[in-house]
Amino acid sequence: MAYHRPTVLTDALGILAKSNMPILAGGTDVFALETGRELRGDVLDITAIRQLGGISQDGDGWRIGATTSWSEVANAPLPAAFTALQQAAREVGSLQIQNSATVAGNLCNASPAADGVPPLLVLNARVEIGSQNGMREMPLAEFITGVRRTALQSGEMVTAIHIPSSAVQGASAFQKLGARKYLVISICMVAARLTISNGVVNEAAISVGSCSPVACRMPVLEDALRGQPYDNPAAWQAVLEQQVADLLTPIDDIRADAEYRSTAAIEMINRTVLGAARKASA
Numbered sequence: 001m002a003y004h005r006p007t008v009l010t011d012a013l014g015i016l017a018k019s020n021m022p023i024l025a026g027g028t029d030v031f032a033l034e035t036g037r038e039l040r041g042d043v044l045d046i047t048a049i050r051q052l053g054g055i056s057q058d059g060d061g062w063r064i065g066a067t068t069s070w071s072e073v074a075n076a077p078l079p080a081a082f083t084a085l086q087q088a089a090r091e092v093g094s095l096q097i098q099n100s101a102t103v104a105g106n107l108c109n110a111s112p113a114a115d116g117v118p119p120l121l122v123l124n125a126r127v128e129i130g131s132q133n134g135m136r137e138m139p140l141a142e143f144i145t146g147v148r149r150t151a152l153q154s155g156e157m158v159t160a161i162h163i164p165s166s167a168v169q170g171a172s173a174f175q176k177l178g179a180r181k182y183l184v185i186s187i188c189m190v191a192a193r194l195t196i197s198n199g200v201v202n203e204a205a206i207s208v209g210s211c212s213p214v215a216c217r218m219p220v221l222e223d224a225l226r227g228q229p230y231d232n233p234a235a236w237q238a239v240l241e242q243q244v245a246d247l248l249t250p251i252d253d254i255r256a257d258a259e260y261r262s263t264a265a266i267e268m269i270n271r272t273v274l275g276a277a278r279k280a281s282a
Helices: 009-018 070-075 080-089 095-100 103-109 117-121 219-225 237-247 258-281
Strands: 043-045 055-058 061-065 126-131 134-139 144-146 157-164 171-177 188-197 200-209
Touching: 009 043, 009 126, 009 157, 070 080, 070 095, 070 103, 080 117, 080 171, 080 188, 080 258, 103 117, 103 157, 117 171, 117 188, 117 200, 171 258, 188 258, 200 219, 200 258, 219 237, 237 258
Parallel strands: none
Antiparallel strands: 055 061, 061 157, 126 134, 126 157, 171 188, 188 200
């Protein structure tokens, strides 16, 4: 076993180009899979690469480095559009996990119950991917391709997440339903971001996680909300129920059955939309 811990991104990409291996950032997923055993094979530890960390703003929007921890996200001074992401950050395991777990790790693990995905979807997040051949970007909605599957190719790693300026508008909210309040894998989770003028919805972005193999946006519902008073759920209820039936494919498991997840999704979307709208109209 070879343990690599480069301090420069180009060195890390060079190592990946020669031999594809597990990437260690926070380690909260990697070590959980290896409980009671030593890590097998070569490992690339990217925690010493300073350019992969931190949250910054430029003319095009916001950048969240791949190794930024969820605690950093939760405590950063960010616009109201990021509230859902910060609420989700506080739901990622315990405080100790939040101090170690990284934003990119949450995406690359590609769990249907990844807390960070729905709030990043409503921010129109794009994933920055690096390799020895250069950098590329793609929408987060295309990056996660299935359960534990991503669009990463051999020799590639996530280097950052970008939020465009156009998505940093309005306010957002996040809700997570589990069997208990704390330290729980979600049964259903919802993120919503809205802009409001004179009590009417101008723009809406809504996503649901843990009810399909990949968290997804709800475009027909978003369209139906535009131009509607935010405090009148009856105006979009039929569209909401149809979108849940059309888009979500919940499973039966030890946490809940599919019927319960579908019913819960409808109620949670209503609550989350209203929560985001109240913040946006305040």
